[in-house]
Amino acid sequence: MKTKQLLLITSLTTALCSASSLADEGMLRDGKIGYVMTDLFWSVYQTEDASQECPRGFNDGPREQFEELFPYHEGLSVEETQLKQEIETWHPSTEPDGFEFLEVEGELSWGLNLDGEVGPNDFRHPDGTPGIDNEVYRAVGCVIGFRGPDGVEYIFQNKAIVDERYNRMMIELSGVESLDNDDAVTVTVYRGMDRLLTDATGSKVMPGGTQRVDRRWGESLIREVNARIVEGKLITEPMTDMVIPWQNLRVPSIQLIRDARLVLDLTETNATGLLAGYADVDTWYYQLIRNDSTHHLSNGQISGISLYKALRRLADAYPDSETGDNTAISTALDIKMTQVFITHPKPLGGD
Amino acid sequence: MPPGFRVEATAEGPVFADGNGKTLYTWPQHKLRNGYSGEAKGTPGCYDEVLTVTAGLMSPYPPGIKLPEIESRLSCMQLWPPVLAEAGAEEVGDWTIVERRDGSLQWAYDEQPLYTSIRDKQAGDVIGGTRRRYGGDSPAMRVPAGPPTLHPPGFAVRLTSVGRMLTTDKNAAVYSFDGDTANSSACQGECLTNWHPVLAPALARSQGEWTLLERSAGNRQWVFRGKPLYTYELDQSSWSQQGSDNPGWQNVFTQRAPGYPDSFSVQPTLSGDVLADSAGKTIYRYNCGEDSADQLACDHPDDTQVYRLAMCGGGRAEKCLEYWPYVIAGDDEVSPNRTWTIVSIDPTTGKFAEPGQEGALRVWAYRDRPVYTFAGDKRPGEVNGGGTGEWRGQRNGLRAFWLRDDYMGGIL
Numbered sequence: 001m002k003t004k005q006l007l008l009i010t011s012l013t014t015a016l017c018s019a020s021s022l023a024d025e026g027m028l029r030d031g032k033i034g035y036v037m038t039d040l041f042w043s044v045y046q047t048e049d050a051s052q053e054c055p056r057g058f059n060d061g062p063r064e065q066f067e068e069l070f071p072y073h074e075g076l077s078v079e080e081t082q083l084k085q086e087i088e089t090w091h092p093s094t095e096p097d098g099f100e101f102l103e104v105e106g107e108l109s110w111g112l113n114l115d116g117e118v119g120p121n122d123f124r125h126p127d128g129t130p131g132i133d134n135e136v137y138r139a140v141g142c143v144i145g146f147r148g149p150d151g152v153e154y155i156f157q158n159k160a161i162v163d164e165r166y167n168r169m170m171i172e173l174s175g176v177e178s179l180d181n182d183d184a185v186t187v188t189v190y191r192g193m194d195r196l197l198t199d200a201t202g203s204k205v206m207p208g209g210t211q212r213v214d215r216r217w218g219e220s221l222i223r224e225v226n227a228r229i230v231e232g233k234l235i236t237e238p239m240t241d242m243v244i245p246w247q248n249l250r251v252p253s254i255q256l257i258r259d260a261r262l263v264l265d266l267t268e269t270n271a272t273g274l275l276a277g278y279a280d281v282d283t284w285y286y287q288l289i290r291n292d293s294t295h296h297l298s299n300g301q302i303s304g305i306s307l308y309k310a311l312r313r314l315a316d317a318y319p320d321s322e323t324g325d326n327t328a329i330s331t332a333l334d335i336k337m338t339q340v341f342i343t344h345p346k347p348l349g350g351d
Numbered sequence: 352m353p354p355g356f357r358v359e360a361t362a363e364g365p366v367f368a369d370g371n372g373k374t375l376y377t378w379p380q381h382k383l384r385n386g387y388s389g390e391a392k393g394t395p396g397c398y399d400e401v402l403t404v405t406a407g408l409m410s411p412y413p414p415g416i417k418l419p420e421i422e423s424r425l426s427c428m429q430l431w432p433p434v435l436a437e438a439g440a441e442e443v444g445d446w447t448i449v450e451r452r453d454g455s456l457q458w459a460y461d462e463q464p465l466y467t468s469i470r471d472k473q474a475g476d477v478i479g480g481t482r483r484r485y486g487g488d489s490p491a492m493r494v495p496a497g498p499p500t501l502h503p504p505g506f507a508v509r510l511t512s513v514g515r516m517l518t519t520d521k522n523a524a525v526y527s528f529d530g531d532t533a534n535s536s537a538c539q540g541e542c543l544t545n546w547h548p549v550l551a552p553a554l555a556r557s558q559g560e561w562t563l564l565e566r567s568a569g570n571r572q573w574v575f576r577g578k579p580l581y582t583y584e585l586d587q588s589s590w591s592q593q594g595s596d597n598p599g600w601q602n603v604f605t606q607r608a609p610g611y612p613d614s615f616s617v618q619p620t621l622s623g624d625v626l627a628d629s630a631g632k633t634i635y636r637y638n639c640g641e642d643s644a645d646q647l648a649c650d651h652p653d654d655t656q657v658y659r660l661a662m663c664g665g666g667r668a669e670k671c672l673e674y675w676p677y678v679i680a681g682d683d684e685v686s687p688n689r690t691w692t693i694v695s696i697d698p699t700t701g702k703f704a705e706p707g708q709e710g711a712l713r714v715w716a717y718r719d720r721p722v723y724t725f726a727g728d729k730r731p732g733e734v735n736g737g738g739t740g741e742w743r744g745q746r747n748g749l750r751a752f753w754l755r756d757d758y759m760g761g762i763l
Contacts, residue, residue, distance in 0.1 A: 066411065066412065066413075073413060073415065073416055074404075074415040074416070075417075076416060076417065077416065077417040077418075077419060078405065078416050078417065078418060078657070079419055079657055079661070079666075081412070081416055082405075082412045082416060083657065083658065083661040083666070086662070086740075086747070087661050087662075087666055090662060090739060091664075091670075164758065165587060165758055166621070166622060194587065195587065216596065216619075216757070217619060217620065217622060217758075218621065221621070245621055247622075247758070247759075250743075250759045250760060251737055251738030251743050252620065252621055252622035252734055252737060252758065252759065253737075254621070286735070290737065290738035290743065290744075291738065291743065293488070293741060293742045293743055294411055294412075294741065295384065295409065295410040295411050295742070298411040
């Protein structure tokens with residue numbers, strides 16, 4: 001027994017020494033450091049009682065709308081009720097649905113000034129910065145499912161970021177001389193293919209893990225962009241089109257963000273901040289409803305039917321060349337990342 | 352097994368069949384959002400009653416809504432004739448006899464009442480139901496009954512879209528290596544870092560297609576059909592195919608799925624491989640089960656088309672053809688097997704066309720159900736239509752035809 005204890009102590013000491021050496025060496029090696037995404041939320045600025053942003057309350061969801069539309073459903077058919085609503089969900093239109101949609105009415109929002117202008121529809125950042133573009137927030141801010149800490153989308157879409165390897169987005173910074181200030185670094189976006197390193201509870205993602213770059217299926221997700229680090233904040237240039245793999249309930253799907261940019265506070269172990277740009281409206285909507293059925297949406301009082309109309313109404317960029325209707329909507333996502341060592345397997349079929 | 356029954360070889364493996372070769376099915380109990388459907392063991396629940404309203408077993412829609420096309424709707428028993436036992440029939444092993452409400456006797460296997468399907472036309476058909484894994488939000492499915500798979504303890508066989516995959520009983524994929532033989536393993540030394548021989552317990556003995564390879568004194572590795580078996584260290588999920596990316600290594604199947612049409616292709620996506628048409632467009636299957644107490648399927652051309660038309664075209668057949676076109680078979684193409692067939696469809700109704708009907712489409716069908724592409728997929732490898740419809744395409748909607756998934760936890 002004593003021998004076993006001695007062996008255990010020796011092993012633990014060795015492991016601790018190794019961990020200590022790792023920390024001494026630092027996470028920034030050869031001018032490179034990697035981070036893996038652990039949290040991703042649609043940015044929703046919330047006051048305690050929602051009185052500032054949603055003074056008239058929250059939107060109804062599918063259950064409430066169904067009851068209002070079909071109070072005597074027992075005399076009606078599936079086609080007249082359930083399928084009618086599902087058709088509206090899957091073949092959405094911009095025509096009014098008879099329900100008032102409650103948009104955010106407050107002046108404050110998280111996000112970035114994407115277009116460099118200050119307009120009448122823009123929000124003001126809580127730090128006072130004007131010109132914040134975040135129309136997705138205007139659409140979803142008064143929908144319970146998108147609000148923290150217990151909205152159904154807030155919980156489950158984010159939970160999937162950790163649980164589903166499909167969503168394993170990473171960034172690798174290269175050419176880094178300092179994480180405090182560096183006027184020229186390169187940021188490469190990859191997808192990893194491994195489970196995350198967590199603590200013993202399994203719930204907290206730890207720095208120091210390893211991720212292999214997915215070169216088998218994830219090649220089309222790779223992006224490279226120039227960036228700078230200013231007082232510990234990483235600021236990338238816009239990426240023309242960033243594709244975020246984001247499946248929630250195992251329906252492979254994506255978000256497409258145009259002019260996507262990252263603004264992240266960096267440490268050796270974490271990167272925290274915003275991902276902002278213009279979300280393709282249809283991609284945004286179908287990513288939501290393909291992963292979450294009407295049942296799931298109901299739990300967050302999310303009417304896909306009403307929300308689609310709001311998204312289209314509030315879309316503010318990338319007009320369609322034929323119709324002139326905007327196809328993209330400004331947005332921001334809260335993002336948290338944890339340091340990870342990124343390895344680069346050779347692509348299949350050659351080097 | 353009792354007299355009058357037999358075992359048929361099918362695309363889904365060996366199944367029990369009646370004297371005419373018709374596959375026998377069970378309807379296992381299945382937990383849905385607001386209650387259970389299917390049959391508890393020993394309790395027949397499929398009778399000659401035409402149900403008229405929804406059961407409200409799925410959320411968020413309430414029960415009591417009128418089901419479509421009630422005038423022509425069939426009863427559960429018309430679609431699923433019970434396998435009746437004659438007076439004096441005797442139970443044998445797992446084959447037992449249960450009493451129906453009208454006093455008639457019905458055969459059961461493992462206490463699950465047995466049925467045939469009117470969708471099956473000839474011996475070996477498994478059109479009525481499937482052994483494929485289905486999730487909690489899928490309908491309570493009918494499942495072909497059959498003899499247990501012959502394998503040693505510690506293994507399992509899972510039906511996937513590419514075949515009956517051999518795994519460990521923990522669902523880890525097992526692999527074989529080209530360089531191995533029944534009596535020798537080329538995987539030694541560094542190879543063993545990522546490849547772990549599936550070891551047999553001390554009491555294991557060779558039997559049939561299963562033999563043993565002694566790698567070292569006391570270490571015996573299972574061998575199946577002449578190839579030693581391994582698991583792969585870097586597999587990230589159950590029923591993985593990742594190990595097969597290594598040259599010379601492949602997953603092990605007890606039976607391969609019937610081949611798809613020659614004109615089809617396989618396309619890589621962000622998540623794995625999908626089956627695609629000749630132009631590389633992803634192929635989708637339509638799934639449908641009603642929210643009725645008898646959970647009848649609505650995914651077949653002989654079923655009501657109300658649900659499908661709602662999803663694919665907002666209730667309009669012409670829009671379905673635009674958004675979700677059928678996969679048209681070439682004039683010179685023929686059905687390669689009973690799983691992939693060419694059927695004639697009336698495009699205005701979605702039903703099977705009458706023989707010689709003008710305007711009928713000659714389309715590809717999987718298990719007698721047409722397959723589709725999606726207009727929203729613009730390039731090969733896109734799966735933008737996957738999960739369309741109710742319950743992520745599981746109950747009234749469309750799902751991509753996956754041949755390999757590296758990220759969905761074994762959805763095959």
